[in-house]
Amino acid sequence: MHTRLSDPFKPYPMIQDYLDFNAMKELPESHAWLPLDELPSTYGSSTPDPVPLINLKDTNAMKLVGHACKTWGVFQVTNHGVPINLLEEMEAAGRKLFALPIHQKLKAARSPNGVSGYGVARISTFFPKLMWSEGFTIIGSPYEHARKLWPNRYSRFCDVIEDYKEEMNKLAQTLMELMLGSLGVTMDDVKWASTQGSCPALQLNSYPACPDPDRAMGLAAHTDSTLLTILHQNNTSGLQVYKEGTGWITVPPIPGALVINVGDLLHILSNGLYPSVLHRAMVNRTQHRLSVAYLYGPPSNVKISPLSKLTDQKHPPLYRPVTWSEYLGTKAKHFNKALSSVRLCAPLNGFPDAKDHTGVRVG
Ligand SMILES: C=C1C[C@]23C[C@H]1CC[C@H]2[C@@]12CCC[C@@](C)(C(=O)O1)[C@H]2[C@@H]3C(=O)O
Numbered sequence: 176m177h178t179r180l181s182d183p184f185k186p187y188p189m190i191q192d193y194l195d196f197n198a199m200k201e202l203p204e205s206h207a208w209l210p211l212d213e214l215p216s217t218y219g220s221s222t223p224d225p226v227p228l229i230n231l232k233d234t235n236a237m238k239l240v241g242h243a244c245k246t247w248g249v250f251q252v253t254n255h256g257v258p259i260n261l262l263e264e265m266e267a268a269g270r271k272l273f274a275l276p277i278h279q280k281l282k283a284a285r286s287p288n289g290v291s292g293y294g295v296a297r298i299s300t301f302f303p304k305l306m307w308s309e310g311f312t313i314i315g316s317p318y319e320h321a322r323k324l325w326p327n328r329y330s331r332f333c334d335v336i337e338d339y340k341e342e343m344n345k346l347a348q349t350l351m352e353l354m355l356g357s358l359g360v361t362m363d364d365v366k367w368a369s370t371q372g373s374c375p376a377l378q379l380n381s382y383p384a385c386p387d388p389d390r391a392m393g394l395a396a397h398t399d400s401t402l403l404t405i406l407h408q409n410n411t412s413g414l415q416v417y418k419e420g421t422g423w424i425t426v427p428p429i430p431g432a433l434v435i436n437v438g439d440l441l442h443i444l445s446n447g448l449y450p451s452v453l454h455r456a457m458v459n460r461t462q463h464r465l466s467v468a469y470l471y472g473p474p475s476n477v478k479i480s481p482l483s484k485l486t487d488q489k490h491p492p493l494y495r496p497v498t499w500s501e502y503l504g505t506k507a508k509h510f511n512k513a514l515s516s517v518r519l520c521a522p523l524n525g526f527p528d529a530k531d532h533t534g535v536r537v538g
């Protein structure tokens with residue numbers, strides 16, 4: 176039997192708090208996070224190394240991808256094959272959706288124990304304060320939700336979503352090939368890798384201009400529960416990644432480029448060689464920021480465990496096998512402890528996974 180991607184969330188219903196951001200002239204207490212300087216940040220300090228930018232047509236692309244996965248867990252790609260006009264159309268579709276009046280958006284509200292639809296980020300429940308963002312999650316066909324938002328004119332929106340998912344799926348396959356290849360593993364070694372991934376999720380994020388950006392949080396620090404995530408951000412910066420030894424680094428928007436994140440399932444598959452990246456989104460005073468994340472995972476019936484080619488007596492498998500949906504359930508319950516909760520043996524230094532103590536505050 177196939178579990179649906181939405182099933183793991185059923186036991187963790189979520190009460191939604193909605194805010195009409197555009198009506199807010201100042202930051203309400205409910206959305207005021209403590210000064211963010213508790214977390215080490217490179218903001219304003221000497222220039223850190225930039226996040227790698229990789230031309231996918233480069234003959235060296237596989238090596239570059241491997242290096243970026245090992246040392247950063249994030250990189251940007253150009254020459255990725257996704258038509259620029261599709262990226263623009265997707266952005267315009269997102270803009271149109273979030274520009275709807277709040278009562279209209281609520282017609283497609285995510286149900287308390289569901290996963291798709293309009294609402295605040297799922298991880299909100301783990302934090303004492305609310306985030307300055309709204310989201311729209313699409314799993315499977317966007318039709319049911321789009322029809323509620325635009326009763327007579329939903330087909331254009333649905334077409335763009337379907338085209339976008341198709342292009343993203345092709346790119347995700349290419350990236351998997353490069354990532355696995357850089358680990359010395361072929362697509363033949365991993366039978367499921369060349370089959371259609373399981374039903375991916377598309378997450379549209381909207382970060383309205385904020386009257387007090389220094390005290391607000393767009394999307395709190397997290398890792399994605401995916402193999403990899405492909406992110407398109409509009410020309411407004413806000414995405415930051417955490418780099419051990421350096422701190423928070425902004426991933427600058429580059430027109431036409433896409434951001435690739437290593438997710439927790441690739442972390443497991445690579446036996447920790449390609450660590451998932453901790454990231455967050457900041458907001459700003461004047462511009463409305465939009466992003467679209469394509470969350471890519473394995474087919475639903477596949478158990479992900481460390482690749483056998485990467486393990487031996489000296490390098491035992493560090494994680495137990497999990498399916499994508501089992502892992503999403505673990506994440507819904509344990510959030511930033513999810514990865515260490517599927518860990519088999521403690522690392523040599525006696526600490527659980529690094530991300531458990533990098534300052535992600537859990538409420
Ligand atoms: C397939 C996924 C992956 C989800 C849950 C479900 C649908 C929406 C995804 C996100 C998108 C926003 C960040 C995140 C942390 C969240 O709150 O919702 C993601 C989460 C995860 O990567 O764990």
Ligand SMILES: O=C(O)CCC(=O)C(=O)O
Binds near residue numbers: 378
């Ligand atoms: O908006 C961004 O830049 C980050 C979005 C994100 O991390 C997500 O949707 O998982």
Ligand SMILES: [Fe+2]
Binds near residue numbers: 397398399404454468
């Ligand atoms: Fe994310």
